[in-house]
Amino acid sequence: MTIEIRHLRAAIVTAGTQSFSRAAKILSVKQSALSRRVQALEQMLGVQLFERTKRGTFATENGKAFLTVAERIVTDIDNLLTTAKNVSYGEEGRLAIGFSSSLMTGNLRFAIGDYIARYPDVQFDGIEGGTEKLFSGLQARMVDAAIIPALITEPGITRRNLWTERLVVAVPDNYPLTTADAIHWTDLRSEVFVLPTQGIGPAVSELLAAKLAAHGHRAKIITQDTSIESVISTVTIGRYITIATEASTGVNWPDLKFLEISDNGGPARLEFALYWRPDNQNPALGKFLKMLQERYPILQGE
Known part of the structure; x- marks a missing residue:
């Protein structure tokens, strides 16, 4: 037997509600079917995920560790499904911008707001994280560009100063x-x-x-x-x-x-800079770079 998304979702909802009956109602399945899914998952893992008591169903320590990863997997899958259904890649596409400062106000918010207004058919994904996470994302091509308050030189990555x-x-x-x-x-x-x-x-x-x-x-x-x-x-x-x-x-x-x-x-x-891979041919990134050049015409590539 293979672990399926329905097994993970059953365990996640059960943990959140601390009840098989409430989880079954949320997922619109019979309680017996949901219970079997969780039991099957525990058997495949060889780990007890939940402690069943009269007061409710509670995640064990092993269960908590597993559910943390399971929630990330289910979220990623849901995002992929949404993207596949609603976004046509190619000329419109998707743009993933990493950042490490608040989006509440300031240049970053205005720049991203401008882009979304100009290109409403492009899916914009914001990814917040530290420098190491964002640079790893750039190298892995999971992030198209990153705006961070740092002056870093790394092979294969182009930097352009933006604003202070x-x-x-x-x-x-x-x-x-x-x-x-x-x-x-x-x-x-x-x-x-x-x-x-x-x-x-x-x-x-x-x-x-x-x-x-x-x-x-x-x-x-x-x-x-x-x-x-x-x-x-x-x-x-x-x-x-x-x-x-x-x-x-x-x-x-x-x-x-x-x-x-x-x-x-x-x-x-504090100076902020934009980083991206020059070999990234994503048309949505090209539009973003062009818009920034228009907004900040005295940019200097480094």
Whole structure:
């Protein structure tokens, strides 16, 4: 017997409802049939996925680990089915853009919004992740292009500088420097910063460390495996502060203030660049590159 999508879906829905009867109703099958599917899956795996009790049906530790992977597989299959039914590849096609910063506001949102408005028949897929994930996607041709705040050179990948975004420091609204005329890097030398391990976190960490080291100070940085939005939301606790881009200021954060950082007489900025494989012949990518060239005409390829 071979594991089929119906086996995985039965296990996933059962885990979510913690009940064979409720899962059967959701999947529009008889409870006995759903129970047999889950049992068959357990037999094929040689692992007990669920603990059956009078209180309900609960995933075992082995079951939880398996279901995490199963959910990703089912999601990928559903996405493939949707794509096959609704998108004709070729001139219209699909465009997968990787990014590592917030889409709430800013240049990234506007650029993607422009593309979707111009080419509504192209399926646009956004893929958020860190630099390593996105570059792996480029090499594997799962990602057409990536926009990230980093200047990286890698064989087979072309880079083009795009834009810069102002950096701001997120602080509680009672922070001592909120009334200062300007905030300089050295004003932050004694602070503890929390930054995400993904997204803009690595680039900001590197910049912060370099700026403080230039003045003989060591940056106190803690990294967390979470999003910049999650970090910002906990700054008001008062244990630490963080640095974000102007994109994050587009949301109303209660009891929080964003202070612009002054650097060499102007606002501190983070540079974003576009990366893609020059041998990628996807027509949808060609349209995206042309649109960016029109929007940012002084782009310089590197």
